[in-house]
Amino acid sequence: MAKEFKSYTMELAGRTLRVDIGRVAAQANGAALMYYGDTAVLSTATASEKPREGIDFFPLSVDYEEKMYSVGKIPGGFNKREGKASENAVLTCRVIDRPMRPLFPKDYRNDVTLSNLVLCVDPDCSPEYTAMLGSAIATSISDIPFAGPCAMTQVGLIDGEFIINPTNAQKQVSDLALTVASTREKVIMIEAGANEVPEQTMIDAIFKAHEVNQEIIKFIDKIVEECGRPKHDYEHYVIPDELNEEMKKIVTPEEMEEAVFTDEKQKREANISAIKDRLAEAFAEHEDWLSLIDDAVYQYQKKTVRKMILKDHKRPDGRAIDQIRPLAAEIDLFARTHGSSMFTRGQTQICNVCTLAPLSEAQRIDGLNEFITSKRYMHQYNFPSYSVGETKPQRGPGRREIGHGALAERALIPVLPSEEEFPYAIRTVSETFESNGSTSQASICASTLSLMAAGVPIKKQVAGISCGLVTGDTDDDYIVLTDIQGLEDFFGDMDFKVAGTHDGITAIQMDIKIHGLTRPIIEEAIARTKQAREYIINEIMTPVIAEPRKELSPYAPKIERMSIDPSKIGEVVGPKGKVINQIIDETGVKIDISEDGHVSICGVDKEAIDKAKEIITMIVSDFEEGKIYTGKVVSIKEFGAFLEFAPGREGLVHISKLDKRRVNRVEDVLTLGDVIQVRCMGKDRMGRVSFSKKDV
Numbered sequence: 001m002a003k004e005f006k007s008y009t010m011e012l013a014g015r016t017l018r019v020d021i022g023r024v025a026a027q028a029n030g031a032a033l034m035y036y037g038d039t040a041v042l043s044t045a046t047a048s049e050k051p052r053e054g055i056d057f058f059p060l061s062v063d064y065e066e067k068m069y070s071v072g073k074i075p076g077g078f079n080k081r082e083g084k085a086s087e088n089a090v091l092t093c094r095v096i097d098r099p100m101r102p103l104f105p106k107d108y109r110n111d112v113t114l115s116n117l118v119l120c121v122d123p124d125c126s127p128e129y130t131a132m133l134g135s136a137i138a139t140s141i142s143d144i145p146f147a148g149p150c151a152m153t154q155v156g157l158i159d160g161e162f163i164i165n166p167t168n169a170q171k172q173v174s175d176l177a178l179t180v181a182s183t184r185e186k187v188i189m190i191e192a193g194a195n196e197v198p199e200q201t202m203i204d205a206i207f208k209a210h211e212v213n214q215e216i217i218k219f220i221d222k223i224v225e226e227c228g229r230p231k232h233d234y235e236h237y238v239i240p241d242e243l244n245e246e247m248k249k250i251v252t253p254e255e256m257e258e259a260v261f262t263d264e265k266q267k268r269e270a271n272i273s274a275i276k277d278r279l280a281e282a283f284a285e286h287e288d289w290l291s292l293i294d295d296a297v298y299q300y301q302k303k304t305v306r307k308m309i310l311k312d313h314k315r316p317d318g319r320a321i322d323q324i325r326p327l328a329a330e331i332d333l334f335a336r337t338h339g340s341s342m343f344t345r346g347q348t349q350i351c352n353v354c355t356l357a358p359l360s361e362a363q364r365i366d367g368l369n370e371f372i373t374s375k376r377y378m379h380q381y382n383f384p385s386y387s388v389g390e391t392k393p394q395r396g397p398g399r400r401e402i403g404h405g406a407l408a409e410r411a412l413i414p415v416l417p418s419e420e421e422f423p424y425a426i427r428t429v430s431e432t433f434e435s436n437g438s439t440s441q442a443s444i445c446a447s448t449l450s451l452m453a454a455g456v457p458i459k460k461q462v463a464g465i466s467c468g469l470v471t472g473d474t475d476d477d478y479i480v481l482t483d484i485q486g487l488e489d490f491f492g493d494m495d496f497k498v499a500g501t502h503d504g505i506t507a508i509q510m511d512i513k514i515h516g517l518t519r520p521i522i523e524e525a526i527a528r529t530k531q532a533r534e535y536i537i538n539e540i541m542t543p544v545i546a547e548p549r550k551e552l553s554p555y556a557p558k559i560e561r562m563s564i565d566p567s568k569i570g571e572v573v574g575p576k577g578k579v580i581n582q583i584i585d586e587t588g589v590k591i592d593i594s595e596d597g598h599v600s601i602c603g604v605d606k607e608a609i610d611k612a613k614e615i616i617t618m619i620v621s622d623f624e625e626g627k628i629y630t631g632k633v634v635s636i637k638e639f640g641a642f643l644e645f646a647p648g649r650e651g652l653v654h655i656s657k658l659d660k661r662r663v664n665r666v667e668d669v670l671t672l673g674d675v676i677q678v679r680c681m682g683k684d685r686m687g688r689v690s691f692s693k694k695d696v
Contacts, residue, residue, distance in 0.1 A: 003022065003023060003026075004022065005020055005021060005022035005023035006020070006021045006022055006223075006226065006227060007019070007020050007021075008021070008219070008222065008223050010215075010216075010219045012036070012164075012165065012216070013164040013165035013212075015036060015037045015124070015125055015165075016035075016036075016037070017034075017035070017036050017133070017219075018034075018035040018036075019032050019033070019034055019035075019134075019137060019223060020032070020033040020035075021033075021141065021223060021227045022227070024042060025042065025044050028044040028045060028046045028138070028142075029044075029045050029046050029047050029142035029143055029144050029229075030044065030045040030137075030138040030139055030140070030141045030142025030143075030144065030229070031043070031044045031045075031138055032044075032134050032137040032138045032141070034130045034131075034133060034134040034137070035130075036122070036125040036126075036129070036130045036133075037122040037124060037125035038120060038121075038122035038125065039120060039121055039122040039125040039126070039127050039130050040070075040118075040119040040120040040130075041116055041117065041118050041119060041127055041130045041131045041134050042116070042117040042119060042134070043114070043115070043116050043117075043131060043133075043134025043135050043137065043138045044113075044114070044115045044116075044138055045112065045113075045114050045115075045135070045138040045139040045142045045144055046112070046113050046115070047110045047111065047112045047113075047142075047144045048110045048111040048112075049110075050110065050235075051108075051109030051110050051234065051235050051237075052109055052110070052111055055109060056237075056294065056295045056298075057109075058101070058104055058105075058106070058108050058109065058112075059109070059110075059111045059112070060097065060100075060101055060104065060112050060113075060114070061111070061112070061113045061114070062093040062094075062096045062097045062100075062113075062114045062116075062135070063085075063093065063113065063114070063115045063116065064085070064089045064092040064093050064096070064116045064118070064128070064131055065082070065085075065089070065115070065116065065117045065118060066082065066085075066086060066088070066089050066118050066127075066367065066368050067082060067117065067118055067119065068082060068368075070118045070119055070120050070121045070127070070368060071121050071368050071370065075366075076366060086365075086367055087402055087406065088128075088365075088367055088368075088369075090399050090402045090403070091402065091403060091406055092116075092128045092131060092132075093399065094399060094403045095128070095132065095179060095189070095191055096114060096116070096131065096132050096135050097114075098181075098189050098191075098511050099150055099152070099181035099188045099189035100114070100135065100136065100139065100146075100148075100150065102188065102512055102513050102514060102515060103146055103147040103148055103150060103183070103188075103515065104144075104145065104146055104147075105145050105147075105234070107236050107237035107238065108145055108234055109234075109235070109237055110144075110234060112144060114135045114138070114139065116131035116134060116135060118131070118368065121368050123167070123168045123369070123370060123371070124167035124168055124169075125165075126154065126165070127368060129152065129154055129165065129179075132152040132179075132181070133151065133152060133216070136148060136149055136150050136151060136152070136220065137149070137220055137223060140220055140223075140224050140228065141223060141224055141227050141228045141229065142229060143229040143230060143231055143232045144231070144232070145231045145232070145234060146231070147183075147515060148183070148220075149183075149217050149220040149221065149224065150181055150182060150183050150188060150213075150217070151181065151182060151212075151213040151214075151216035151217045151220065152179060152180065152181045152182075152189075152213065152216075153165065153179070153180055153182075153209040153210075153212040153213050153216070154166065154177070154178065154179050154209075155176060155178040155179075155180065155205045155208060155209045156170055156171060156174035156175075156176055156177065156178075157174055157175045157176035157194075157197065157201070157205065158170060158173055158174050158175070162204075162205055162208050164208075164209075164212055168369070168370075168371050169371075171371075172371060175194060175195040175197060176192065176193075176194045176195070176197050176202075176205060177192065177193045177194070178190070178191070178192040178194070178202075178205050178206070178209065178508075179191045179192070179209075180206050180209035180210060180213065181213070182209070182210045182213035182214070182217070182516070183217075183515060183516050184214070184217055185515075185516060186515065186516020186517055186518060187206060187207075187210055187516055187517050187522060188512060188515065188516045188517070189510060189511070189512070190206060190496075190508050190509070190510040190522075191508065191509055191510070192505070192507060192508040192509075193410040193411075193413070193414075193506070193507050194414070194500075194504065194505050194506055194507065194508075195414045195504075195506070196414055196460075196500065196501055196503045196504030196505065196506060197504050197505050198503075198504050198505075199504070199505060199526050199527070199530055202505050202508070202526065203519075203522065203523055203526060206522065207519060239292055239295060239296045239299060240289075240292075243283075243286075243289050243292060243296055244296065244299075244300075246282075246283075247279060247296055247297075247300065248300075250278060250279060250282050251275050251278065251279070251300070253304065255275075256275070256300055256301065256304045257304055257308060258271075259271035259272060259274075259275060260272070260301055260304055260305055260316055260487070261308070261314070261316045261317075261318070262316065262317070263316070263317030263318060263346075264347075265347055265436050265485075265486065265487075266389065268316070268487070269389075272297060272301065275297060276293055276294065276297055279293050279296075279297070280293060301491065302490075302491040305487060305488070305491045306470050306491060306492075309470045309479060309481070309488070309492075310470045310471075310472055310477070310478075310479055313479065315481065315488070316485070316487050316488065317346075317485065319483075321479060321480070321481055321482065322482045322528060322531070322532075323482065323483070324345070324465070324482060324483040324532055324535065324536070325345050325346030325347075325348075325483055325485065326344075326345075326346060327343075327344065327345055327536065327539075327540045328342075328343075328344040328540070329341065329342070329343050329344070329445070329446075329449060329540050329541055329544045330342050330544060331449050331450070331452075331453040331544055331545055332453060333351065334353070336553075336555045337353050337354070337355070337553075337555075338354050338355050338356050338454045338552070338553045338555065338556040339353070339354035339450040339451060339452075339453040339454025339455070339456070339553065340352065340353045340354070340450055340453065341446050341447075341449035341450040341453055342433075342446065343442050343443075343445040343446035343449065344434075344442075345438060345441075345442050345483070346436055346437075346483075346485060347434055347435075347436035347485070348434060348435055348436050348437060348438055348439055348442050348485075349432075349433040349434040349435075349442070350430050350431070350432060350433065350439060350442040350443050350445075350446040351430070351431045351433055351446065352428055352429065352430045352431070352443065352446035352447050352449070352450040353428070353429050353431070353450060354426065354427070354428045354447075354450040354451055354453070354454040354456065355426075355427045355428075355429075356424045356425070356426060356454060356456070356552065356556045356557060357424065357425045357426075357427070357557060357602075358423075358424070358425065358557065358559060358590050358592055358600055358602035359376060359419065359423055359424065359425050359592060359600060360425075360590065360592045360600075361425045362374045362375060362376040362425040363375050363376075363378055363425075376419065376424075376425050376426065377409060377412070377413060377416055377425075377426045377427075377428075378409070378425075378426070378427045378428070379405050379406075379408045379409035379412065379427075379428050379429075379430070379443075379447060380397070380405045380427070380428070380429045380430070381397075381401050381402075381404040381405035381408060381429075381430045381432070381439075381440070381443055382397065382401060382429065382430065382431050382432060383400065383401050383404070383432045383435065383439065384431075384432065387432040387433060387434050387435040387439075388435050404430075404439065404440040404443065405430070405443075407440050407444075407497065407499075407507055407509050408428075408430065408440060408443045408444045408447055408464075408499075408507075410506070410507045411444045411462055411464060411499035411500075411506045411507035412428075412444065412447055412448065412451070412458070412462055412506070413506075414459075414506045415458045415459045415460050415461075415462055415501065415506070416456070416458060416459075417456065417457045417458065417459070421457065422456060422457055423559050423561055423600055424456075424557075424559060426451070426456060428447045428450055428451065430442075430443035430446060430447065435486070436485050436486045437466070437484055437485040437486040437487075437488070437489050438464075438465070438466045438483065438484065438485070438497075440464070440466075440497060440509075441463075441464030441465055441466050441497055441499065442464070443464075444462055444463065444464035444499045444507075445462075445463050445464060445536060445540075445541060447462075448461050448462045448463070448541065449541060449544060449545060451548070452545045452547065452548040452549065453545060453549065454549070454552065454553060454556065455548055455549040455550065455551055455552040455553070455556070456548055457548045458548055460501040460502065460503070461501065461502075461537050461541055461542070462499055462500065462501055462506055463499065463500070463533040463536040463537045463541065464497060464498065464499035464500075464507075464533065465482070465483055465497075465498065465499075465529050465532040465533050465536065466483065466484055466489075466495055466496060466497045466498075466529075467480055467481060467482055467483075467484065467494070467496045467498075467525040467528050467529055468480070468481040468484030468488045468489060468492040468493075468494055468495060468496070469481065469492055469493045469494035469496070469512075469517075469521060469525070470492050470493060471493050471514060475518050476520075478521060480521065480524050480525055480528055482528050482529075482531075482532050483532060492513075493512060493513050493514045494510070494511070494512045494513070494514075494517065494521075494525075495510070495511045495512075496508075496510045496522075496525040496529070497509045497510070498525075498526060498529035498530075498533070499533070500529075500530070500533060501537075502534065502537065505526075554604075555604065556604075557590075557602045557603060557604055558602070558603060558604065558606055558609055559600055559601065559602045560600075560601045560609050560610075560613055561598065561599065561600050561601075562598075562599045562601070562613060562616065562617070563597050563598055563599065564593075564597045564599055564616065564620045565597060565620060566595065566596060566597040568597075568619070568620040569593055569595075569597060571619050571620065571648060572593065572599075572616055572619050572620065573593070574647065574648050578647075578648075579619070579647040579648040580593075582647040583612055583615050583616070583647055584612075586611075586615075586647075587603070587608040587609075587611050587612040587615075588603060588605065588608050589601050589602060589603035589605075589608050589609055589612045590602040590603065591612065591616075599616060601613055601616075615646045615647065616646075618645050618646035618649055619646045619647070619648060619649050623651070623680045623689045624680060625680050625681065625682035626679065626680065627679070627680050628677055628678070628679050628680075628696060629645050629651075629677070629678055629679075629680060629691070630645070630675060630676070630677050630678075631643030631644055631645045631650075631651065631675070631676065631678060631691075632644050632673065632674070632675050633670050633671065633672055633673060633674045633675075633676070634650065634672070635672075636666050636667060636670065636671075636672060637666070638655075638666070639654060639655055640652050640653050640654040640655045640657075640658070640666060641653050641658070641666050641670050643676070643678065643691065651678075651689055651691050652688070652690070652691065653678055653691045653692065653693055654690065657681070657690070657691070657692035657693060657694055657695070658670070658693050658694060659693065659694050660694045669693075676693060677693075677696050678691040678692060678693050678696060679691065679692050679695045679696050681695070
């Protein structure tokens with residue numbers, strides 16, 4: 001007997017959004033089977049019955065599972081099943097996590113998992129977007145404490161017009177890829193990639209999405225009203241008032257302020273460590289308090305920092321509210337890498353190295369999006385433990401590293417040259433040498449410098465900066481901070497990252513810890529970031545390198561491009577690749593041939609590239625009567641010698657044409673391996689091309 005369930009629909013950007021509640025996954029705390037067009041995603045929200053012991057954070061996990069059957073494919077490899085999450089899946093999890101996490105209670109310690117299973121993909125209806133809505137709906141109807149609902153909308157920009165939830169084809173020509181999440185009142189998350197979109201246009205797009213989100217929230221409200229479960233009670237995690245009072249007697253507010261307000265991270269950490277030691281000694285007889293000291297001191301620091309910033313406009317390192325930390329930039333750190341740079345902002349330091357390679361080394365992507373099968377520019381970000389003075393084994397990139405790398409990649413793509421202008425695959429790697437906030441934005445500046453140092457003809461310089469926020473009790477009681485360091489990020493309410501050129505924004509990523517931002521806060525943050533990145537480009541980056549170098553590093557591969565008749569590709573490749581492999585072995589170059597006849601020849605040695613180009617030209621060209629060619633003797637017969645002019649390209653010199661005098665034996669004139677010049681005499685009466693040595 002089929003289950004009874006409720007189905008809800010709304011029209012969203014010209015397509016039908018359908019939500020089935022109660023149809024599947026009944027044992028989850030909340031479940032929504034989502035349909036957007038033909039895309040189908042199952043979104044569930046589950047929570048543990050009891051809080052996890054011994055933690056001081058909210059343990060939220062977000063999963064996004066890309067199933068290859070959703071696009072009619074069988075996974076590659078021997079296993080024939082999906083492996084670890086793709087980069088796209090990791091980034092989708094982050095976009096779901098960031099707006100939803102602040103809406104859970106700050107003292108909730110139960111494990112919560114938001115799971116999204118992609119079942120079917122309609123290319124014009126994003127499964128990532130469907131999963132974002134599904135997670136919000138599943139959590140809203142569940143009994144898990146949640147200050148929702150929230151909604152998400154994607155916005156494109158084509159010919160100056162905003163496109164809501166653009167199709168895949170529209171995304172390929174859009175100047176904007178914006179995702180905005182909202183509650184009923186405020187914006188809670190912004191993620192954007194853009195082709196130098198002006199600041200005011202970006203603001204208008206954000207609030208266009210916010211308007212659409214309000215319609216979606218009304219739709220979700222109806223589902224919650226009919227299917228929502230009462231929110232369950234939970235064990236609240238609070239610091240006893242008595243502990244707070246006793247702590248302030250031992251460490252006065254003035255002492256805490258003095259301990260926290262320093263521009264040296266190590267000194268501040270030493271000060272706080274000393275305070276914790278004093279408290280542990282004082283509370284030695286209160287065993288139940290000892291385990292709460294770390295969190296109590298954290299809360300004390302937070303209140304101290306927020307009060308001083310908000311009320312007195314005093315920052316921990318003494319800077320003005322709109323002042324950037326000391327900056328430094330340099331290039332050419334390493335002799336044999338193709339490009340290198342270092343960008344330092346206060347106690348944040350990023351080294352970036354650029355590597356160039358033929359297009360055949362572009363990253364292949366085996367995912368659900370049929371339009372994206374490879375990427376030619378790869379930005380990767382590493383965050384070793386020593387950068388923050390900690391020790392732990394390196395386990396490969398986590399979600400944070402992947403997210404920061406993708407943000408920098410997105411910021412730089414709009415200024416990269418086209419493949420036709422610069423036929424290279426490009427990899428930049430940002431190594432975090434030291435971290436005290438805004439490493440992702442320092443990565444953008446460092447990447448710009450290393451690309452220019454490597455000779456990549458980027459169109460403009462890109463810089464990134466992050467703004468923070470401290471709010472009071474009302475919407476108009478707030479202060480925006482330019483260039484936040486780690487402490488201001490930890491204790492503040494916002495991390496608003498914006499990257500761009502002089503002419504516009506190329507990327508945005510906004511994280512918050514409160515229940516949303518008003519329009520005035522967003523406008524001020526965007527204005528501040530524009531002012532800051534103009535300063536960084538003009539005063540710091542341009543004096544180091546004002547434009548891309550005209551020449552590549554001598555250690556970088558050189559690439560020559562040529563076009564051949566597509567019908568001749570088989571002759572260049574040869575049976576089972578015999579001809580092309582012979583050229584590669586002989587010259588040491590790499591050769592890529594596209595289906596339309598475009599040939600890329602890549603190597604460090606210019607002479608080897610020219611030789612390979614000459615060989616390919618010989619293979620695809622017809623012999624021209626009267627022209628002189630150079631060939632190698634590969635076979636001697638009684639009637640003449642066969643010369644190889646290029647792999648797979650041979651011709652005969654008849655014995656009568658070897659010399660002006662009479663030749664009795666070919667061996668009297670030639671031996672195997674001789675390299676000689678001959679003249680093409682045209683075709684003989686049987687249609688064969690004839691060559692002559694005596695007529696050179």
